[in-house]
Amino acid sequence: MKEMNGNIDEVTLIDNWQQVNTQMKQACDHADRQADNVMLLAVSKTKPADMIATLAKQGQRDFGENYLQEAIEKITELKAQPVGKSIVWHYIGSIQRNKTRDIAEHFDWVQTVERDIIAKRLNDQRPADLPPLNVLIQLNIDNEDSKSGCLPAQLPELITAIKGYERLQLRGLMIIPAKANTNAFARTKQLFEEVKADCPELDSWDTLSMGMSGDMAEAIENGTTMVRVGTAIFGQRA
Numbered sequence: 478m479k480e481m482n483g484n485i486d487e488v489t490l491i492d493n494w495q496q497v498n499t500q501m502k503q504a505c506d507h508a509d510r511q512a513d514n515v516m517l518l519a520v521s522k523t524k525p526a527d528m529i530a531t532l533a534k535q536g537q538r539d540f541g542e543n544y545l546q547e548a549i550e551k552i553t554e555l556k557a558q559p560v561g562k563s564i565v566w567h568y569i570g571s572i573q574r575n576k577t578r579d580i581a582e583h584f585d586w587v588q589t590v591e592r593d594i595i596a597k598r599l600n601d602q603r604p605a606d607l608p609p610l611n612v613l614i615q616l617n618i619d620n621e622d623s624k625s626g627c628l629p630a631q632l633p634e635l636i637t638a639i640k641g642y643e644r645l646q647l648r649g650l651m652i653i654p655a656k657a658n659t660n661a662f663a664r665t666k667q668l669f670e671e672v673k674a675d676c677p678e679l680d681s682w683d684t685l686s687m688g689m690s691g692d693m694a695e696a697i698e699n700g701t702t703m704v705r706v707g708t709a710i711f712g713q714r715a
Contacts, residue, residue, distance in 0.1 A: 520707030
């Protein structure tokens, strides 16, 4: 049995991943949704490249990273391996201005765009030989002081700005809801549908990133298209 650098063995890692996929399918069945309409984003922050490679070989394509320098090291290491060519990298951490160039150069998706200045810098710094960068607007749906994100009232203005950036592909919304039950998933889904109706020119508006290990089933019930799961797959973080 192969012990991995992330403190769990390979068999346990694969079993965890399979269990999460099973739980997602059960939640989709309960919500009368097709399982292939909900993507699993494996949140691999603080976990080593060999764990990512193991899951990529099992068929997991999308991985989420919060810490930029650590992520770049793993992306660089894995892109030198055959398995790394199938990986889709999502940046899900906070974005300061001095990070935008590296994010634009190394990632396929950015889920935490909350201001026009960040969107503009990502657009301007996206290399011309790469496809447009997929972006989600992080929405502070519960107006929490402790959380980043665009407020719902600011959403139309930010959407208008991003629509003008040729090197960005606006895909949808991401939220981290309050711990208290505020019906955040349902309210976000409603906003998502309103944007879809009001902006028919946004033909790539197709992604709702909401739900994690503890509230995955509720998010699926409310229409999420992507759940972000870390600990349930990779084990506890140091």
